[in-house]
Amino acid sequence: MSATKEEINAFMALEFPQTKCIVETVNEKGATLSHEIGIDELRPGGTVSGPVMMAVADVAIYVAILGKIGIVPLTVTTSLTINFLRKPSAEARIIAKCTLMKVGRTLIVGEVSLYSEGCDDMVAHVVGTYSVPPKNQLS
Numbered sequence: 001m002s003a004t005k006e007e008i009n010a011f012m013a014l015e016f017p018q019t020k021c022i023v024e025t026v027n028e029k030g031a032t033l034s035h036e037i038g039i040d041e042l043r044p045g046g047t048v049s050g051p052v053m054m055a056v057a058d059v060a061i062y063v064a065i066l067g068k069i070g071i072v073p074l075t076v077t078t079s080l081t082i083n084f085l086r087k088p089s090a091e092a093r094i095i096a097k098c099t100l101m102k103v104g105r106t107l108i109v110g111e112v113s114l115y116s117e118g119c120d121d122m123v124a125h126v127v128g129t130y131s132v133p134p135k136n137q138l139s
Helices: 005-015 050-069
Strands: 021-027 030-035 076-084 094-103 107-116 122-131
Touching: 005 021, 005 050, 021 050, 030 050, 050 076, 050 094, 050 107, 050 122
Parallel strands: none
Antiparallel strands: 021 030, 030 094, 076 122, 094 107, 107 122
């Protein structure tokens, strides 16, 4: 019941046209996304804002879940914890690498490592939990 990258991209374009995240890869274990950085994503001091990094991580977990369970639009974030580790580059895309840690019937936990493109050092570490609606609420 998993969804392909193409199915997820079509769903995201329809339901979340505001996202600037690009799905690079997706499979049943996780997903990799990227997000361009421009003036709108920066905070004073020339660093990528925390809310931008949190949004990228949140979308990465959502996409990874859709890759695992299929298109279930009402799957929602119940918890998101982020640890900011170092200043990301203002000139490089943010890369989000998500791994699903636990996939249960009603809760799914994912872990995201955020990087500035071209740098091996993580800029943030994120853990998120999503709630999956019961099957009788899907239609």
